[in-house]
Amino acid sequence: MVGFEYAKKSDNASNKNNLLSDAVINLDHGDPTAFEEYWRKMGDRCTVVIKGWELMSYFSDVNKVCWFMEPELENAIRGLHAAVGNAATEERYIVVGTGSTQLCQAAVHSLSSLRPCGTHPVSVVAAAPYYSTYVEETTYVRSEMYRWGGDARRYEKEEGPYIELVTSPNNPDGTMREEVVKRPQGKVIYDLAYYWPHFTPITHRPHHDIMLFTFSKLSGHAGSRIGWALVKDKEVAKKMVEYIMVNSIGVSKESQMRAAKVLNVMTETCRSHSDSFFLYGRDKMKNRWDKLREVVEQQSDDIFTLPKYPEAFCNFFGKPIGSYPAFAWLAIGCHEESDLGSLLMKQKVLTRSGNRCGSDKNHVRASMLCRDDVFSLFLHRLASITIPATDSLH
Amino acid sequence: MVGFEYAKKSDNASNKNNLLSDAVINLDHGDPTAFEEYWRKMGDRCTVVIKGWELMSYFSDVNKVCWFMEPELENAIRGLHAAVGNAATEERYIVVGTGSTQLCQAAVHSLSSLRPCGTHPVSVVAAAPYYSTYVEETTYVRSEMYRWGGDARRYEKEEGPYIELVTSPNNPDGTMREEVVKRPQGKVIYDLAYYWPHFTPITHRPHHDIMLFTFSKLSGHAGSRIGWALVKDKEVAKKMVEYIMVNSIGVSKESQMRAAKVLNVMTETCRSHSDSFFLYGRDKMKNRWDKLREVVEQQSDDIFTLPKYPEAFCNFFGKPIGSYPAFAWLAIGCHEESDLGSLLMKQKVLTRSGNRCGSDKNHVRASMLCRDDVFSLFLHRLASITIPATDSLH
Numbered sequence: 001m002v003g004f005e006y007a008k009k010s011d012n013a014s015n016k017n018n019l020l021s022d023a024v025i026n027l028d029h030g031d032p033t034a035f036e037e038y039w040r041k042m043g044d045r046c047t048v049v050i051k052g053w054e055l056m057s058y059f060s061d062v063n064k065v066c067w068f069m070e071p072e073l074e075n076a077i078r079g080l081h082a083a084v085g086n087a088a089t090e091e092r093y094i095v096v097g098t099g100s101t102q103l104c105q106a107a108v109h110s111l112s113s114l115r116p117c118g119t120h121p122v123s124v125v126a127a128a129p130y131y132s133t134y135v136e137e138t139t140y141v142r143s144e145m146y147r148w149g150g151d152a153r154r155y156e157k158e159e160g161p162y163i164e165l166v167t168s169p170n171n172p173d174g175t176m177r178e179e180v181v182k183r184p185q186g187k188v189i190y191d192l193a194y195y196w197p198h199f200t201p202i203t204h205r206p207h208h209d210i211m212l213f214t215f216s217k218l219s220g221h222a223g224s225r226i227g228w229a230l231v232k233d234k235e236v237a238k239k240m241v242e243y244i245m246v247n248s249i250g251v252s253k254e255s256q257m258r259a260a261k262v263l264n265v266m267t268e269t270c271r272s273h274s275d276s277f278f279l280y281g282r283d284k285m286k287n288r289w290d291k292l293r294e295v296v297e298q299q300s301d302d303i304f305t306l307p308k309y310p311e312a313f314c315n316f317f318g319k320p321i322g323s324y325p326a327f328a329w330l331a332i333g334c335h336e337e338s339d340l341g342s343l344l345m346k347q348k349v350l351t352r353s354g355n356r357c358g359s360d361k362n363h364v365r366a367s368m369l370c371r372d373d374v375f376s377l378f379l380h381r382l383a384s385i386t387i388p389a390t391d392s393l394h
Numbered sequence: 395m396v397g398f399e400y401a402k403k404s405d406n407a408s409n410k411n412n413l414l415s416d417a418v419i420n421l422d423h424g425d426p427t428a429f430e431e432y433w434r435k436m437g438d439r440c441t442v443v444i445k446g447w448e449l450m451s452y453f454s455d456v457n458k459v460c461w462f463m464e465p466e467l468e469n470a471i472r473g474l475h476a477a478v479g480n481a482a483t484e485e486r487y488i489v490v491g492t493g494s495t496q497l498c499q500a501a502v503h504s505l506s507s508l509r510p511c512g513t514h515p516v517s518v519v520a521a522a523p524y525y526s527t528y529v530e531e532t533t534y535v536r537s538e539m540y541r542w543g544g545d546a547r548r549y550e551k552e553e554g555p556y557i558e559l560v561t562s563p564n565n566p567d568g569t570m571r572e573e574v575v576k577r578p579q580g581k582v583i584y585d586l587a588y589y590w591p592h593f594t595p596i597t598h599r600p601h602h603d604i605m606l607f608t609f610s611k612l613s614g615h616a617g618s619r620i621g622w623a624l625v626k627d628k629e630v631a632k633k634m635v636e637y638i639m640v641n642s643i644g645v646s647k648e649s650q651m652r653a654a655k656v657l658n659v660m661t662e663t664c665r666s667h668s669d670s671f672f673l674y675g676r677d678k679m680k681n682r683w684d685k686l687r688e689v690v691e692q693q694s695d696d697i698f699t700l701p702k703y704p705e706a707f708c709n710f711f712g713k714p715i716g717s718y719p720a721f722a723w724l725a726i727g728c729h730e731e732s733d734l735g736s737l738l739m740k741q742k743v744l745t746r747s748g749n750r751c752g753s754d755k756n757h758v759r760a761s762m763l764c765r766d767d768v769f770s771l772f773l774h775r776l777a778s779i780t781i782p783a784t785d786s787l788h
Contacts, residue, residue, distance in 0.1 A: 039450070042446050055615075098641075221450050246495075247499070252492070252619045258444060
């Protein structure tokens, strides 16, 4: 299981540099604290006030398939997708979850349980490099209904049902993805957590059968644990709701109301030159990526490499823009079989090793969503790396 | 799976009686809206205000086993248990969950995964009548690690590991419970959701290895989805935290902060003659039970029966008090093999049939925690029942 070491931060400025210069910085998790500054600048616009007697019931709207979803949240979700143009919401059910983590499991459960008897376990696959948490999510309860099937490109069963998880832009490597197995007995779950204009150009408006989104990576509100699924088929949506009912009897109403408020402000300001979150977020991500590429390019001997992303016309911004993913998929270029994660840990930078993502130890996934001071320290520590004799990395 | 029909209520007073007189009232779920009135009376004392930039991180305290638990909530939980005397918290880890539903599954998962290889699946049992949701919780993912084993009193395996769920006071029948299997290879999870002085006398201070509590049934804030476990063994607590991490990457921070505020107010006011929630809650529950018993006793032919609960000295109130459980375990007395659930549905009262709780159709579980107007309607409809020829109930 994953470790939770984390840079201990102090609000006491005099301690700050000392603490940080000693501490391990955690870029393993994508804790999206980079955007706090924007929400501070927005002042009280997103403040929520909840009275003691409000939101007490399990039920939000008993006439809806997703009876535990607050109507305000549903409206806010539909409104933001309409404003950004990054997903079709018409003729789709919305299911809210305790993060998209719970929803991904609900979707796998739903699709598996709707299979005919005798076709279990269903293989769950994703093209490498993939989000390492998919492995944990599909294995930890040791379900008889589904099992982790590994890299989708190596999925060889000629027959039999499978579920392919497609993350686009991909976590960890930021590339745009499509399904790869493409067989009649397959179902596809699209994880579009990062398909927002501060990370990537919005080139089209997906209308897949199941699309997952998360509040965490959109606005940075990971602590709220809010995700949503856009689901075309009513039976699939109902089974997902059943899963969430048995798993946790619904989803925090406080978080739902706060998410609704924040999403509405994002929609209202999305065309503003001064207040748009997406403009702020894209500038922040571009700035970080420019700095990171500069450090990587200044290293002698081409020690590190980063993926290159093509520019594309973004329908939201109305012009060609680049991709500035939430994670850097960093590779150690000139030393085969090197353990990049260990090398970075010597510099007190904790990242996620590529082998956990179905790739190799030459790669790591490093979060680009940390706080500014942590990001500066990351650049500093990366710049200070000099490669010793190759053997010592093996 | 469970239905979600619910009395459609209108704020328009002129519609109210019409709507309610037509609508099915749902006493199947224990939606604890009975206590809203108390929280209204408390005015702004429990109001929470959350700014847009607060509570954004996944992490609450990385030095704690339960790294996603807000320290304010932990302090509030320990404070309330100390004030009420209903559970030992010293030398125990606290794990917060998305309701005690998620925690019960986390505990079953943890205890199962700590078993030696080759001893799976572990049987999960509970003495009938039991909380019907335990069946769903232990079967829906079809885990290879554990399986539902039915009524603990009929658990006959001489050897092999098992987990016994003990709910005390019991859901659905309100009785005080202890473990019944009592074999060396067993582990016990105590669900103490209703062990609070508005429901039952606090006669002792339990110090079991795993004790579950829920905000929903304590204060009535079911929409917040907050539960907590008091766990003696560090490895068990760590495995529960791992489960919740993979299941939902933690628990809503907004709900945690609100729960902390509400629990603190409950602690501060618990000795007040005018403001104590427990005094208010006990009076409300006693009043409802007195009315329900009156209706049942006034019925001719002893149609219905209710359990009787002994008075006991309550350490919290400092005097003998009765039990006023959150559910009425209603039986149809004089007609063997009758379907009480169907009889009540003819009167548009939805309850949970006893056969879902490991009992029989002569019994139903009816929530005592609905709103006042719904409760009045329940009494009215119950009083109006006359038993037709016995055959028609079969």
